[in-house]
Amino acid sequence: MKENNEEKNDGPVTDDDLHAYVDGFLDAGRRPLVERHLAAHPEAAARVVAWGVVGASLRKATSWKAREPIPARLDLGRLLAERRARRWQPMRVAAAILLALAVGAGGGWMARGPSLPDGITSIAMEASAVHRAFAANIAASAPDTIAQSQLTNWLIAKTGHKVASPDLSRSGFRLVNAQLVATMQGPACMYLFDGPQGLRITLFMRPMERRDMNAPMRPMHGKDTVGYVWARDGLGFGLVASEPLGTLHTLANQIRSEMGPPI
C-alpha cells in the first residue's frame, strides 16, 4: 500500500495534475512533486497561472447572472401549482370518456329513448361506472390534500351540505385518491379507498337533479359491482365495491350519518 502511494506520488507530472492543482483537487502527497515540476518548468508554471486567470475571469464574468432576481416563471410555488393543475387534467378526460362508453354500452335504457336516467338510478349507474374505471386503474398514491379540500369546498358550495373528506380508517380503509369526475348529469366527486386484503371501494357523490332529492338507502348491483346508494337533501351517494363485502352496509351507514345535514 505504501509502495503504491510512493509510486503514485513519484509518477511523472501530467496535465491532470496541473488541473487538479488549479482546482484544489490535488492529493496532498503529490503536491510537492507538482510544485517542484512547476519551479523547474516556467512554461508549465505560466500555463497554470493563466488557467487560474481564465477561471477567475469566467466566474467574475458570469456571476451577475446568479445574483439576478429569479423571474416569476421560475418560482417553485408557481411551478408546483401548475403541475397540480396539469396532473388533474388527464384523469378528468379519462373519466369523461369512460362514462361516455359506459353510457353507450348500457343499452337497456338507451333503447327506451333518448332521455337519460335520472334520480337515484343515475347515481347507481355512475357510481358503478366510476368504480370500474378508477378502482382497477389508479395506483394508490398519497391523496393530494389540496385536491381534497377543493372537492370538499366545491361540494359545500354546490349543495350547502356540511361535508368533509370521509374518514373510514376506523374500519381499516385508507383514502388513496380523490377526484372531480365528469358525468352526464354534471360534475361529481369520487373518493377511492384501499382496505384490508387489497379491497377497493369507491365513494361517489353528486348533487341530485330534479328527482329523488331524498332517497332511502338501497342496495345496487351493476356490471361487476355491488354497493349501496341513497340521497339526502339534494346530495346523492353511492358506495361501491367489486364484490359483495360484509362490511359495506356498515360503512354506508357510517358515511350517511357522518355526511351531515345542510349547514
Place this chain on the structure above:
Amino acid sequence: MSALATLEENIPSLRRYAWSLVRNANDADDLVQECLVRALDRLGTVREEGQLRPWLFTIMHNLHVNRWRRAKIRAEIPAADADAEVSMPAPQPASLEMREVLRGLRELPVDQRQVILLVAVEGFEYSEVAKILGIPIGTVMSRLSRARDRLRDFVEGRTQPVLQRVK
C-alpha cells in the same frame, strides 16, 4: 434542509450555467424552467441530498442536448445569433479579461464549454462532471485542457476577433 429548499437554492447557478451555455437570456430560462419541471416530477427519487445538485445539472445537460439536436436538425440557427446578442441584458464586463473570456467561451465547441463551466464556475469534481455529461473522465480531462489553453489565448490577447490563431 428539504429537497425542495435545496432545489430552490440551486436555481441561481442553474440560470448562470444555462446562460453561459446558450448565451441568450430567454432560451436559458426556458431551459431552467423545463429542468425545474422535470426535477419536481422526480424529486422523490433522489436519495442523498448531496446528489441533488449534480442530478439537476444532469437533467439540464440532457435537455440541452435534446434542444441542440433539434436545432441542428432544423439547421437554420446561425452559430452567432446577432439578435440574441442584442437582447442579452448582460452588463458590460468590467475588465479586458472578462470581456475576452466571454468572447472565447462563445467560440469554444459546446462540449468544451460545458466542461470548463462545470469545473471552473460551478465547482464540480471531475468524476461528477463525467457523470453529468455521460462521458469518461479521460474525455473530461482532455476537453478541459483544450478549453483552458484556448481561453488562455483569449485572456492573454493572442486572438483577433476575425483571425484564426496560427499554430
